[in-house]
Amino acid sequence: MQAFAQEGLPLIETTLLQNLERLAQEAQALTPDSAVSWQARAELRPGSGAEDDVWLHLLAKTSVPLTCQRCMGTVATVLEVDQWYRFVATEDIAMAEDDESEEDLLVMEPHFDLVAVLEDELLMALPLVPMHEECPVAPVFQAGDEALAGPDSGKTAKDEKPNPFAVLAQLKKKN
């Protein structure tokens, strides 16, 4: 990684999504040629110690077919990564400095696995509730939308809107 940083040349790669097993498990009907294109560039920056710190910039973009939680169809979801890392010598240093660092910290290891870091970032970029902006077919069960919209929208829905199931029960009573 040190040599890679001194060269300063970006590493430009394409990795098949089916080779990222944890991510592939989240996807629906992955085509064999689905891939993520990514690039990594390392650089040396003066740090607190005698030697320069190694920093790494990771950029990646891909589209993953996920299951829409409203219509259960496939929704192509764009995942993007744009992240800086600083390498530290040991896990202990990473733990100690993590809170005060804006950048992510990585431990310098002899067999450092950049693809695993890429996969971690892509997994973190996955939406909590994948959903079409507009579903291609009308949802079958409209009243369930609030319940499916996720924890964020759920909070306000609970506070401001009546429970859709309660409304439904009211309507039934009137009829």
Ligand SMILES: [Zn+2]
């Ligand atoms: Zn949908």
